[in-house]
Amino acid sequence: MIVAETSVPLPADWRDLFALTKPRVMSLVVFTALCGLLASPAHIDPVLGFTAILCIALGAGASGALNQWYEADLDAKMKRTAKRPLPSGRVDRQAALHFGVGLAVFSVLMLGLATNWLAAAILAFSIFFYAVVYTIWLKPNTPQNIVIGGAAGAFPPLLGWAAASGDVSTLPALLFAIIFLWTPPHFWALAMFVRTDYAAAGIPMLPVTAGLRATRAQIMGYSLALAAAAVAPWALGLTGAIYGLAAVVLNGAFIVLAARVWRNRATEPAHMRPEKRLFAFSILYLFILFGALVADRLLIA
Ligand code: HEM
Numbered sequence: 001m002i003v004a005e006t007s008v009p010l011p012a013d014w015r016d017l018f019a020l021t022k023p024r025v026m027s028l029v030v031f032t033a034l035c036g037l038l039a040s041p042a043h044i045d046p047v048l049g050f051t052a053i054l055c056i057a058l059g060a061g062a063s064g065a066l067n068q069w070y071e072a073d074l075d076a077k078m079k080r081t082a083k084r085p086l087p088s089g090r091v092d093r094q095a096a097l098h099f100g101v102g103l104a105v106f107s108v109l110m111l112g113l114a115t116n117w118l119a120a121a122i123l124a125f126s127i128f129f130y131a132v133v134y135t136i137w138l139k140p141n142t143p144q145n146i147v148i149g150g151a152a153g154a155f156p157p158l159l160g161w162a163a164a165s166g167d168v169s170t171l172p173a174l175l176f177a178i179i180f181l182w183t184p185p186h187f188w189a190l191a192m193f194v195r196t197d198y199a200a201a202g203i204p205m206l207p208v209t210a211g212l213r214a215t216r217a218q219i220m221g222y223s224l225a226l227a228a229a230a231v232a233p234w235a236l237g238l239t240g241a242i243y244g245l246a247a248v249v250l251n252g253a254f255i256v257l258a259a260r261v262w263r264n265r266a267t268e269p270a271h272m273r274p275e276k277r278l279f280a281f282s283i284l285y286l287f288i289l290f291g292a293l294v295a296d297r298l299l300i301a
């Protein structure tokens with residue numbers, strides 16, 4: 001590679017463009033979309049199924065890039081995000097915008113052509129919801145930002161299901177509800193131990209505006225609601241015993257960890273072990289719960 005000494009921005013390295021898509025978050029998006037696709041009773045040709053998942057991944061990546069395009073200045077103010085490609089100057093802002101818009105249009109059109117236009121419309125709506133409704137409107141303006149904005153991240157299983165079957169029914173709607181109710185404990189647990197970052201950047205996250213005690217109580221409340229939504233597919237007879245067992249065990253563990261957070265009175269990140277554990281477990285939880293759903297479908301049905 002030629003390294004030129006110039007102030008003109010160089011074409012971005014592919015690794016920086018890849019980082020713009022928030023690949024680690026995308027891994028769970030891809031996984032839950034794949035589970036939605038496999039849980040659907042409809043049969044989809046494997047090549048089309050692969051294309052659908054690729055399009056969903058690209059769409060999620062596009063929204064991540066647009067989010068970082070808009071938030072470059074904010075990201076520069078927070079330790080956790082300051083090294084991202086835009087605040088560190090490795091990618092030009094205009095290039096990030098073009099990359100995000102291009103990827104968004106391409107992924108929606110490809111998904112529509114490869115599967116159906118219901119799935120493509122939901123993908124377009126999810127990208128819009130994360131990049132515009134959450135990032136531009138809700139995040140800087142209300143501490144309920146992630147409760148409403150979290151809906152964007154709840155669409156992937158619905159997308160996978162719609163791509164395979166062309167419709168949406170009770171089970172995918174419950175899968176949406178699970179991720180929707182999972183997002184507040186997932187995020188607020190993390191936001192508690194990095195809250196000084198958010199305060200410095202002027203973002204009204206709940207731990208900053210309402211305090212730690214109120215946030216801990218909200219985490220407990222959402223964890224109980226999450227348990228009800230997660231057990232519902234089995235209680236309603238929409239899944240079998242493998243999923244039912246996984247849902248009961250995982251939500252039992254989730255509630256125990258949330259209760260430890262609730263009881264914790266620490267104000268310093270160094271003493272927020274329960275919060276750190278709940279955040280880490282939240283990710284594992286979703287992987288295992290959705291994995292169990294597919295195992296249930298493939299082994300029992
Ligand atoms: C508005 C809703 C959400 C907010 C505000 C949020 C926020 C965050 C933040 C700030 C991190 C820290 C790590 C990082 O900077 O990459 C994180 C990690 C993560 N999130 Fe979320 N998240 C949300 C919803 C979701 C959803 C819906 C998913 C997938 C279904 C998800 C999957 C993940 C994963 C897999 C990680 C771990 C990444 C790593 O290893 O660092 N998140 N989330």
Ligand SMILES: CC(C)=CCC/C(C)=C/CC/C(C)=C/COP(=O)(O)OP(=O)(O)O
Binds near residue numbers: 056139155
């Ligand atoms: C098209 C499609 C399926 C989209 C799914 C997008 C998705 C997974 C959204 C979840 C929201 C998310 C990762 C927020 C990160 O918060 P933030 O942006 O406030 O975090 P930051 O402080 O790390 O930038």
